[in-house]
Amino acid sequence: MSRPLVRISVTTAAPAEGYEIVIGPGVRGQLPSLVERRCAAHRYAVITDDHVERLYGAWLLRAMRAAGHRADVFAFPYGEARKSRETWSAVTDAMLESEMGRDSAVVALGGGVVGDLAGFVAATYMRGLPVVQVPTTLLAMIDASVGGKTGVNTPAGKNLVGAFWPPRLVIIDPELVATLPAAHRRAGLAEAVKHAAIADADHLRRIAETSSELLEAEPDVLCEIITRSIEIKSEIVSSDEREAGPRRALNFGHTVAHALEAAVGYRMLHGEAVAIGMVTEARIGERSGVTVAGTAAALRDVLRALGLPVSMPKDVSAGRILELARGDKKAREGRTEFVLLRAVGEVHPNGGRWSHTVPDEAVLSVLEETT
Amino acid sequence: MSRPLVRISVTTAAPAEGYEIVIGPGVRGQLPSLVERRCAAHRYAVITDDHVERLYGAWLLRAMRAAGHRADVFAFPYGEARKSRETWSAVTDAMLESEMGRDSAVVALGGGVVGDLAGFVAATYMRGLPVVQVPTTLLAMIDASVGGKTGVNTPAGKNLVGAFWPPRLVIIDPELVATLPAAHRRAGLAEAVKHAAIADADHLRRIAETSSELLEAEPDVLCEIITRSIEIKSEIVSSDEREAGPRRALNFGHTVAHALEAAVGYRMLHGEAVAIGMVTEARIGERSGVTVAGTAAALRDVLRALGLPVSMPKDVSAGRILELARGDKKAREGRTEFVLLRAVGEVHPNGGRWSHTVPDEAVLSVLEETT
Numbered sequence: 001m002s003r004p005l006v007r008i009s010v011t012t013a014a015p016a017e018g019y020e021i022v023i024g025p026g027v028r029g030q031l032p033s034l035v036e037r038r039c040a041a042h043r044y045a046v047i048t049d050d051h052v053e054r055l056y057g058a059w060l061l062r063a064m065r066a067a068g069h070r071a072d073v074f075a076f077p078y079g080e081a082r083k084s085r086e087t088w089s090a091v092t093d094a095m096l097e098s099e100m101g102r103d104s105a106v107v108a109l110g111g112g113v114v115g116d117l118a119g120f121v122a123a124t125y126m127r128g129l130p131v132v133q134v135p136t137t138l139l140a141m142i143d144a145s146v147g148g149k150t151g152v153n154t155p156a157g158k159n160l161v162g163a164f165w166p167p168r169l170v171i172i173d174p175e176l177v178a179t180l181p182a183a184h185r186r187a188g189l190a191e192a193v194k195h196a197a198i199a200d201a202d203h204l205r206r207i208a209e210t211s212s213e214l215l216e217a218e219p220d221v222l223c224e225i226i227t228r229s230i231e232i233k234s235e236i237v238s239s240d241e242r243e244a245g246p247r248r249a250l251n252f253g254h255t256v257a258h259a260l261e262a263a264v265g266y267r268m269l270h271g272e273a274v275a276i277g278m279v280t281e282a283r284i285g286e287r288s289g290v291t292v293a294g295t296a297a298a299l300r301d302v303l304r305a306l307g308l309p310v311s312m313p314k315d316v317s318a319g320r321i322l323e324l325a326r327g328d329k330k331a332r333e334g335r336t337e338f339v340l341l342r343a344v345g346e347v348h349p350n351g352g353r354w355s356h357t358v359p360d361e362a363v364l365s366v367l368e369e370t371t
Numbered sequence: 372m373s374r375p376l377v378r379i380s381v382t383t384a385a386p387a388e389g390y391e392i393v394i395g396p397g398v399r400g401q402l403p404s405l406v407e408r409r410c411a412a413h414r415y416a417v418i419t420d421d422h423v424e425r426l427y428g429a430w431l432l433r434a435m436r437a438a439g440h441r442a443d444v445f446a447f448p449y450g451e452a453r454k455s456r457e458t459w460s461a462v463t464d465a466m467l468e469s470e471m472g473r474d475s476a477v478v479a480l481g482g483g484v485v486g487d488l489a490g491f492v493a494a495t496y497m498r499g500l501p502v503v504q505v506p507t508t509l510l511a512m513i514d515a516s517v518g519g520k521t522g523v524n525t526p527a528g529k530n531l532v533g534a535f536w537p538p539r540l541v542i543i544d545p546e547l548v549a550t551l552p553a554a555h556r557r558a559g560l561a562e563a564v565k566h567a568a569i570a571d572a573d574h575l576r577r578i579a580e581t582s583s584e585l586l587e588a589e590p591d592v593l594c595e596i597i598t599r600s601i602e603i604k605s606e607i608v609s610s611d612e613r614e615a616g617p618r619r620a621l622n623f624g625h626t627v628a629h630a631l632e633a634a635v636g637y638r639m640l641h642g643e644a645v646a647i648g649m650v651t652e653a654r655i656g657e658r659s660g661v662t663v664a665g666t667a668a669a670l671r672d673v674l675r676a677l678g679l680p681v682s683m684p685k686d687v688s689a690g691r692i693l694e695l696a697r698g699d700k701k702a703r704e705g706r707t708e709f710v711l712l713r714a715v716g717e718v719h720p721n722g723g724r725w726s727h728t729v730p731d732e733a734v735l736s737v738l739e740e741t742t
Binding site: 005006007008018019020022023024027030085092093096097123124126127128149150151155156157159161162163164223227230231234 | 376377378379380389390391392393394395398401456460463464467468494495496497498499520521522525526527528530531532533534535594598601602605
């Protein structure tokens with residue numbers, strides 16, 4: 001090229017605000033004033049599913065309106081199958097139909113599916129509305145409301161379309177957990193155990209000590225455990241918002257869990273699969289000489305005390321799990337990638353990769369023992 | 372509330388990188404090496420429409436592959452009607468089908484529709500892939516490749532779904548303009564006139580002086596005019612990425628233009644509507660005493676020299692334009708919002724609002740004169 005090029009640099013305005021998570025038994029009563037302070041808007045779209053709408057929809061509308069906010073509910077049918085581009089389009093169109101403008105905000109009221117879908121609506125409506133996350137399940141409180149991941153599933157797989165769209169505010173009221181079925185409460189605790197396993201042995205001891213109160217949804221104990229779990233997750237996420245490094249540690253237990261969920265056609269709660277996945281991956285780590293002996297047993301004891309399953313269902317073959325685990329994006333030829341612990345409370349960093357490639361034979365031999 | 376609340380602050384990692392726009396006749400020859408330096412990726416999805424694919428698809432694939440890049444083309448049918456959620460889904464699914472992972476990048480090759488749609492695919496594919504914008508129309512070079520706006524239309528209106536997703540790199544080769552129909556070249560220049568009108572009287576003089584070279588698509592003159600226009604736009608956009616303040620100035624001429632496009636069922640090029648809109652809004656400003664006398668005439672002369680229309684089509688009524696302009700989000704009762712100039716090269720800031728509310732009678736009387 002003989003002619004000189006012109007180069008223009010454009011700086012992009014970085015909206016580097018953080019956000020706040022407010023946790024407390026009964027804090028839902030302060031929702032309208034918290035929303036007003038942290039996320040003032042001309043109108044609010046409360047996005048939820050029809051199950052949660054029946055439980056809390058009328059209450060939330062009344063509370064918002066009593067505080068002088070203009071709020072409308074947009075509810076879609078309950079279930080993971082509705083976390084789709086079709087539901088996203090339908091909710092967006094309903095908001096457009098009701099003439100919500102750019103000066104609106106979204107309140108996501110529900111479990112993980114609602115948080116992900118409502119977050120993606122907010123991320124893309126007129127190029128982005130602020131969103132307040134109000135999780136109503138233990139799993140969403142502990143895990144899904146932190147990190148800014150939003151998205152929907154496509155026929156090709158889960159969460160393949162989405163955006164990083166951090167909330168403006170997260171409001172967590174552990175009293176809402178009381179209306180959850182017991183199995184869902186147990187499953188939510190699996191992610192708390194995961195946070196303990198990867199970052200804080202004391203947290204694991206505390207979960208073990210308080211397991212009966214947790215299973216009874218005692219609000220103050222729930223508040224303590226949720227708070228510590230969120231602290232752990234938000235430290236990790238703050239250091240690595242786009243999953244380039246340490247955030248990978250949050251995948252502990254999940255390579256096996258995702259394979260298991262697929263193998264049983266998703267007829268198992270995510271937390272149950274994660275419980276089995278953590279014990280299995282801890283054993284894989286022990287077998288590989290990466291994880292200290294006794295780690296899998298320590299996790300298994302706590303998970304059992306919480307009433308969670310810790311071994312593979314009898315009708316799922318080891319070969320099938322390996323095949324599905326290798327189909328995972330992280331797989332390489334003849335070897336599969338796993339996040340491995342060094343011990344309870346500590347992930348093995350493996351020189352900054354935060355995962356290990358394990359030969360198929362080693363994985364199979366562990367899977368054959370545990371199924 | 373007697374029980375204390377727990378508050379956790381989460382910091383969000385701000386990807387505060389800017390990006391570079393590289394402009395030069397023939398710079399397309401350096402595309403593979405520029406992409407490698409600024410946007411290294413395992414695989415590249417070249418997203419384009421079938422018109423541009425016929426002109427440049429084979430060339431781009433050959434060049435990328437010759438440089439050792441893995442690249443595949445994803446083309447959708449030409450036209451504004453295809454800037455839809457359906458096309459977005461179809462392109463996304465085709466990329467998933469071909470197993471493009473998170474370590475991929477998007478190259479958006481085409482006009483404004485391609486840039487907006489491919490940008491939105493990039494913003495949402497696995498929660499975001501980097502994108503390189505390679506505009507092939509003068510309008511996209513001057514206007515659409517800066518600012519980070521991406522999105523699609525819905526049945527309720529244009530650009531109602533989308534994301535702010537700044538490119539990693541913009542590559543502008545004015546030689547590509549040679550394959551455009553003359554009417555499209557003229558229409559593209561309307562946005563250059565707009566940048567001059569709102570920010571730089573010297574730029575307007577230079578456009579006037581070089582109008583015949585511009586109409587002949589002389590690459591060095593095009594390069595000069597495109598460069599200055601982009602400088603103006605990127606200064607405005609850098610200071611106000613999310614349209615809270617000065618960025619509104621870029622709407623000069625557009626309240627009337629959008630109404631006019633709707634009135635004629637979009638059977639008019641956007642730049643043609645903007646040309647008429649600028650002259651009309653300059654007259655509205657003069658009538659309101661905000662804009663110095665002679666401004667509308669100065670804009671009209673340059674636009675005429677570029678072969679652009681400067682008055683309303685005979686079959687469009689003033690009342691219909693006003694009605695459509697008031698349907699615009701910016702409208703208030705009995706009055707309509709306009710960005711008004713103080714003079715050529717300067718928007719009237721109106722105390723930081725960057726727009727004025729004008730009574731309907733004043734708007735109507737101008738529209739009745741100019742139709």
